[in-house]
Amino acid sequence: MKKTLLFFALLFSGIGFAQSLNDYKYVIVPERFEFLKEANKYNLNSLTKMIFSKPGFETYFSTDKMPDELALDKCKALYADLLNESGILTTGVVLVLKDCDGRVVFKSMKGSSKEKSYQKAYHESLREASASVNLINYKYSGKEIVSSWTKTPAKNVPAAQQAATPITVNNENVLFAQPITNGYQLVDSTPKVILKIFKTSQQDSYTAVSDSKNGVVFKRGNDWIFEYYQNDKLISEKLNIKF
Structure with missing residues (x-):
């Protein structure tokens, strides 16, 4: 019964984001998450990159050489983050994807662990959080991404003032x-x-x-x-x- 409830909780946590996620081809993962002092601490950044590669996203670290179309327009990518939601006795993490305007377009279920080893605890909690990613049924749509970075000329303003x-x-x-x-x-x-x-x-x-x-x-x-x-x-x- 507990496993069934968890499945439906995970399903509904991801399903609302599926359509917008399908509009994106790329996911960029930082070299270091903010709550950790070292790059790729506990191998969490590499694991996160692997998690989003599995459903079909093209994933890159923020320091990698990007494809030309992505280098020209950073809004073609989603930006991954890992949030630390640990308590006194448990380690907890949540996977997040944001667009180039900082809007959250995907947030996983919280993964948690009571392991005493930090590495084991983070790996177990990340694996649990990644179950939400496995349920999004991602398929790239090829749609054009529209963001607030797309500029349109102001109405009733002379062209000379716009340039x-x-x-x-x-x-x-x-x-x-x-x-x-x-x-x-x-x-x-x-x-x-x-x-x-x-x-x-x-x-x-x-x-x-x-x-x-x-x-x-x-x-x-x-x-x-x-x-x-x-x-x-x-x-x-x-x-x-x-x-």
């Missing part, structure tokens, strides 16, 4: 365009990949990503321009690209 004033930079280094899937990689004379650009529905307009910058590359007159934000400042960098 940011960029800081202009002239990059005279020659970059050579090498075709890749859906775009080009721009390399210098070393050769080193400086930037990857990906085609959009607009001619001569690309999304762009490097190791440290995300933005857009487009043609203005006869010039190629790379625009991105750096320290909250809009930078407009003229590129010398050889296709």
Whole structure:
């Protein structure tokens, strides 16, 4: 009877989130949970990554190299966390997934353990909490993620007031365009990949990503321009690209 009640409690804890979870392809796991002082303490971060990989999410640590589409838009991922809900005599944890706006879209049942060894206790409680994840019946829907980061122009505001004033930079280094899937990689004379650009529905307009910058590359007159934000400042960098 106790096992039956637990099954239905777990079922209803996960079922309300199933549709929104299906809209996400990626889960990002931190290297360290806030209630612990060391990265991957008790192997909890690796286990959490494994838990969300099992139903079919593509999972990454926050320090891993991300796929290009995720590097361009962090809102395509959910962000995993492990909450410490331990008591005086028990160790307890709850698994959580949040979107890029910080909204909780999944929260597991609490897993608990009375083991005296911290490692055994955390492993047992995490295994119990993961039962909720096993019930979500995840299947990626491929839907477009919409978040508060998606900007729409303010109504009744002149276009000149909506546009940011960029800081202009002239990059005279020659970059050579090498075709890749859906775009080009721009390399210098070393050769080193400086930037990857990906085609959009607009001619001569690309999304762009490097190791440290995300933005857009487009043609203005006869010039190629790379625009991105750096320290909250809009930078407009003229590129010398050889296709």
